[in-house]
Amino acid sequence: MKKSGGLYLVLGVVLIGLTFLGKWGNPSPPEHPGYTSSAIQVTDFRNKAIRLEKPAERIVCLIESALTGFYMLEAQPQIAAVPLSAVQDPLKKYYSVLDPRISQNSLPAPGNWDFISLESVLALKPDLVVIWREQKEAISLLESQSVPVYGVFISSFQDIEKEIRDFGLLTGRVARADSLLKWSDQQATAQVRTKNEPVPKVYFTWNQGLLETSGRPGAVTDLIELAGGENCISVNLEHTVISLETLLVENPDVILMWSDPNRDPETVLSLPEIRKVKAVQNRAVYELPSPFYCDFWTLKYHLAVQFTASFLHSDEKNPALSDSWISTFNTRFYGPAGKNLPLD
Numbered sequence: 001m002k003k004s005g006g007l008y009l010v011l012g013v014v015l016i017g018l019t020f021l022g023k024w025g026n027p028s029p030p031e032h033p034g035y036t037s038s039a040i041q042v043t044d045f046r047n048k049a050i051r052l053e054k055p056a057e058r059i060v061c062l063i064e065s066a067l068t069g070f071y072m073l074e075a076q077p078q079i080a081a082v083p084l085s086a087v088q089d090p091l092k093k094y095y096s097v098l099d100p101r102i103s104q105n106s107l108p109a110p111g112n113w114d115f116i117s118l119e120s121v122l123a124l125k126p127d128l129v130v131i132w133r134e135q136k137e138a139i140s141l142l143e144s145q146s147v148p149v150y151g152v153f154i155s156s157f158q159d160i161e162k163e164i165r166d167f168g169l170l171t172g173r174v175a176r177a178d179s180l181l182k183w184s185d186q187q188a189t190a191q192v193r194t195k196n197e198p199v200p201k202v203y204f205t206w207n208q209g210l211l212e213t214s215g216r217p218g219a220v221t222d223l224i225e226l227a228g229g230e231n232c233i234s235v236n237l238e239h240t241v242i243s244l245e246t247l248l249v250e251n252p253d254v255i256l257m258w259s260d261p262n263r264d265p266e267t268v269l270s271l272p273e274i275r276k277v278k279a280v281q282n283r284a285v286y287e288l289p290s291p292f293y294c295d296f297w298t299l300k301y302h303l304a305v306q307f308t309a310s311f312l313h314s315d316e317k318n319p320a321l322s323d324s325w326i327s328t329f330n331t332r333f334y335g336p337a338g339k340n341l342p343l344d
Contacts, residue, residue, distance in 0.1 A: 042166040045133045045153040052148060055172030056128035060121050062111040064091065065297035066130045066152050069164055071098045072180060072299060072333050075171040080124050081108040094292045097340050118142070128170060154297040155238055157222045164299065180299060183332060187302045200312050202229040203252035203279065207260035210268065211242050219296040227308035229254065244273060254312055255279040257287040259294065286311040290344050293326065303329060 040052045058080040061067045067082055076099050086095045087102055087109045096103035110120035113132040118141055121129060129142055133151035142149050150170070154160055161181055168177025202224045206212040214220035215235035224231045232250040233242065255268060255277075265285040274280050288294040294304035303326065323343045330338030 040169050040172075042150075042169055044150045044166070045159070046139075046151040048151065050128075050148050050150050050170070052128065052170060056126075056148075056170050058124065058126045059128045059130065059171070060110070060124055060126040061130040062116060062121075063113050063130060063132050063152050065154060065295060066163065066167075067095075068295065068298045068300070069160075069167050070171065071095075072164070073167055073171055073173045073176050074335050075167070075173055078171055079107070080126055081110055081121070084109045084112045090290070091292060093342055097342070098334060098337050122147070155218055157219060157226075157301055160297065160299060160301065180333075184299050184302065200229045200253040201232040201250065202254045202256055202308075202312065203232050203247065203250065204256045204258070205268075206239070206258050207262070209241075210271070210274075211244065211247065213240060213242055214238055215240050219301065223296060223301060223304055223308060224256070226305045227312055229308070229312045247274065248277065251277055252279050253282070253284060255285040256308060256311065257285065259288050259291050284311075293344075299333060300329075 040055065042050050044050055055078075057078055059070065059075070059078050060081040061070060061079060062081070062083045064083050064085045067079070067086055070076070070079055079099070082095070082099075082102065085091055087105070087107070092102060099107065101107040108120065108124060110117040110124070111131070113135070116131065116135065116138045118138065121142070122145060126147060128148050128150060130150045130152060131138065133139075133153035135151075139149045139151060150166070152163065154163065161184065164177050164180055168174045204214050204220045204224065206214070213233050214231070215233045215237045216231055217236075218238040220238075221231040232252045233240070233246075235242070257263075257265065257268065265287055268274075268285045269280055269283060271280075279285055288304060288307055293300060294307060295301070296304060326343060327339060327341075330341045332338070334341070
């Protein structure tokens with residue numbers, strides 16, 4: 001990787017995991033478990049207690065799914081820096097709508113889930129840094145400088161709810177967090193399918209390759225089950241590589257693709273080695289839309305569930321897939337700014 005100046009800490013990692021209306025303003029936290037007049041305390045995904053004397057006012061957030069959570073909480077004024085991915089294509093066009101500083105190139109982006117410019121982060125004088133839990137050396141160095149660090153590791157939809165609840169406390173936006181979570185619970189309840197119909201076996205494939213998939217438990221399994229299917233991969237790993245033989249033996253009814261700029265369902269359907277798989281024979285290979293809208297590590301997983309349900313139960317006409325419906329979701333997620341998000 002080319003260095004552009006300053007002290008960079010490069011960490012080699014493999015990503016295995018694998019986001020209501022209101023008004024931005026100064027944080028004013030109500031009474032809530034974890035918040036008192038003198039201190040705020042939460043436990044991050046390292047099981048490490050994070051204690052702040054008051055809501056954070058200068059947050060350096062270097063993981064994109066967590067950034068989405070802060071913008072859902074309408075904590076934009078408290079964000080001092082964002083991950084590099086948020087200021088680059090293809091995500092910049094979305095985040096520019098949510099935060100004008102990104103469109104103006106005036107918001108620092110000193111790192112991502114795989115690298116951090118520690119010098120740049122410290123120069124921002126943050127009162128909270130939010131990064132991936134596995135960036136252990138960076139966390140150690142930041143904490144040695146008395147910088148509070150919240151480590152993120154999302155492996156289930158339940159983890160997303162914890163993250164939003166914690167961020168609500170850390171930013172003093174508890175009421176907004178509670179409102180989001182109440183709405184999310186209502187969506188999840190509505191999405192659980194109770195119809196007496198066959199449960200399709202689903203194979204999920206990441207864009208690294210056909211045999212890159214997700215086992216159980218995990219966010220992908222949560223997604224498939226909420227949509228009324230069954231993850232046919234039972235390996236106890238969130239992100240794994242299987243053999244072609246395993247895929248042929250499992251013989252899924254549906255193949256669900258993560259958004260992939262280099263291949264589409266027709267590419268998969270044309271692969272001779274899987275031509276006998278049910279999903280291929282029935283042309284039941286589907287690709288999820290933009291990762292911005294189908295981000296499994298944020299509350300936007302509800303959108304991914306709706307898209308997946310429409311694929312698994314194609315006999316149903318699902319109005320949830322209309323642009324107007326997505327726009328309504330955007331407003332729920334991000335407040336008034338959500339109305340202006342591009343619909344791709």
